[in-house]
Amino acid sequence: MTCQFVYSAADMAVDITLLFKASVKTVKTRNKAIGIGFDSTKDDIFKRNRPKNGFSPRAKEVITNITKLKDFLLQHRKDYVSAGSLISSDLTRMTDSERDQIDQDAQIFMRTCSEAIKQLRNEAEKKVTSAQIKEHRGVVLDLIGSYLKGVCKLYSEQRAIRVKRMVDKKRLSRLTPEHHKRVEKQREVEPAEEKTVKEESSEKNVSDVPDNTAEHLWEEGGVEDELSPEEIQMFEQENQKLVSEMNSLVDEVRQIEGKVVEISRLQEIFAEKVLQQESEINSIHQLVVGATENVKEGNEDIREAIKNNAGFRVWILFFLVMCSFSLLFLDCGSQAQKDILLSRSKKKEKKKGDDVLSSHTHHPAQASVA
């Protein structure tokens, strides 16, 4: 009720399109009166030549295809799902092969649609147009993608119901050989029990009935002929036991069914999440690879640096040693030079002294002569 109220009460906006058209007419007449002309035909023709391979027409095509698929699925949904009772043989019921066909077709269709979307996306990215158009196209493709996902969900729901029914059938069909086995076991047990009963009764009875023959009879015959009330009771009891065991089995089977469906749902959810994480993991992988390479390069650089450092050290040592040696030699050299100089100067002095002496003796000789 409230929804209805809301929708009808929200009719507050006033449609003035007619008013607008009326104003267009007034303006037209006014223009005619003033004498402004315009040609309309040229533009119309120009507009008609819209590019057929544009983005929009193709996107619209994809949408129409998806809609076709949706209609197809919805149309056949009832028949597909109506495996009401396993024993029924309605004419409208689909055979399994038809169902498989539908599944296959739907899958192929969905795959082609998603590929078409991807193609459109690649093309849109390659064509370097303005940023706004790019964003617009990206969002349009997202919208189409989510529409496709919605339709795929329809399909997968149908499929899930079908799979569940198949699992159903399989379990039940497996149950019947077990049932047979169990019944046989019971049958073997029955004669044994009856044998003991018979033995008791025969013990009780007067040996009118020959025991051996009775036992023989019972061993061979099995569960035929006269059934005394006790045996009937026993049979009934065993029947009841069987029935209760079957019931518990059925319950267990149902539980397992439910769990399998839950598990499948969980798996779906997990698969979705895993797919979501795929892209993140990819990016992490890239980062890690980049990081390892960086670390390797860093190691190399460090090694080089160490080498350079070592080499540098060697050179420094060498330089120091050379310096010290040069210092030493310079020093010794200077010392030696000093010695030489000293000795030379001494010699010179001696020489001088001798000269002086000689001159001195010379002079006085000369002086005395003069």
Place this chain on the structure above:
Amino acid sequence: MAASVREKQTVALKRMLNFNAPPLKNTTAEPVWKVLIFDRFGQDIISPLLSVKELRDMGITLHLLLHSDRDPIPDVPAIYFVMPTEENIDRICQDLRNQLYESYYLNFISAISRSKLEDIASAALASNAVSQVTKVFDQYLNFITLEDDMFILCHQNKELISYHAINKADILDTDMEAIMDTIVDSLFCFFVTLGAVPIIRCPRGNAAEMVAGKLNKKLRENLRDARNSLFTGDNMTAGQFSFQRPLFVLADRNVDMATPLHHSWTYQALIHDVLDYHLNRVVMEEGAGPDSPPAGARPKKKNRKTFDLTAADRFWQKHKGSPFPEVAESVQEEVETYKAQEDEVKRLKTIMGLEGEDDGAISMLSDTTAKLTSAVSSLPDMLEKKRLIDLHTTVLTAVIDHIRTRKLDVYFENEEKLMSKSTLDKSLLDIITDPDAGTPEDKMRLFLIFYITAQQAPSESDLDQYKKALLDAGCDLSPLNYIKQWKAFTKMAATPANYGNSGVKPMGLLSRVMNTGSQFVMEGVKNLVLKQHNLPITRILDNLMEMKSHPETDDYLYFDPKMLRGSESSIPRNKNPFQEAVVFVVGGGNYIEYQNMADYAKSKQGKKVIYGCSELFNATQFIKQLSQLGQK
């Protein structure tokens, strides 16, 4: 008014975005894509109501501003949502000439005039695009709905209709007329969207009276025009569950000047007061660590984060009116519940790890399977909850920082006491001269509230003392001049507003803190408990709704647009109490009043109150306007 205003406006917007046809409920409908173009007014209207994701879901691929550079996107219909102003019309004509889009759906926020429509028509003719203009609509959505029961008029050019603009001394008649027209136009759109014709009551002799008169006239004209009336048709008859019309109370800001200056203690009001909060969006800077970076290092870049506080956030809706310590506690509780859920999920993980090897234990597996299913399906909800908890934690931390540095709890307590006329613990002068209690603005606010609520004006010497203290603290005294004028003016009018009795009980300072063991360090912040009290405007509303007789409201004018004989005002015919009311404050309002009104509506069973104001300001902005007024 079965649906709230917000819902109605949202529905109207969605219809508009669906090419003006009612949206279908089909979940897998074919996507139709379109481009939305709005101007700033349109943006303000749409942004509190529809998120970008919702727009995308409706098929809107791009949303652009009208006056931005737009590239031609052929083959796409464009929906315009603009105000019919000159520049917008020119731009639309330009777009038509440039053939930007395939088809045009023009929606005008308020009614467009005939001449402007002809301008568009001539442009369309000139560029031969008449066939492309598919629909033209008047949307009548010229107001912004912020909450289910709160709306404001505009956010963009609010200086034009601000308190300052209305009350300034040198206002011209033409300016006043223009302002009144803007306000009346928006109110008219509001009532059209609401779908009801109200009964109008307003006080005498101020801006509110002018607005009421004009609105009455406009509504009456529209109702008379039976052909084009917006209020007839199945709008009114379809499920108007209340047979009464709503009461529309127009109040003027001058009736209560203290509330906008008041320091608040409820969550939403605090955020509005302390942080940057507009249109349901909080903008905060974050990233500054507790210790400042060492000198010489590059300062850490502060990121600006925006948070949207929306209707979908259940915690926000529940607690936005709660007093602050309660909110902190609730956030703690939410965090604990979330952690418990997270632990359960983790525990399931380990159990599953063990059980995977054991084929036989099917029975145990069933339980865990069921639990696992429920856990996995509840994962998105949990993630969303975590995001909201983080959001509120950040916001709360920021608010607490402010409270602590400015000692807002002290101010709140004192102001409450002033407004209820009980005695203060510390004298006013002490608080003002206290150097580390709040910014100068806080002190100014406290003093102004004191001045407003004082029974008789303080003596000249006292006043000088206060003035000196305020000047020492660094306050600007021009608001005080204006308040003096205002007080003198209102003294001639009714009795000074009585703020009712409100008791403020400070709880044990440390006991509560210790009990909650809160991660929010609340030491030094008193846990104050609010007692219910009614602000003046709430009391006016109460009197009018319940038809009580009170000297304050007895001489309020009465307008009924539906009356055939149009007299100015008449005696109220209706003696029954009203069930719905719309309160509108001309000159501005704030969240404290809104909260008070919402609490009042909650306390009365079955009454709905919508609060609206011409603009929404916090105390800082109000003081700025007052100082502008006081400087004249």
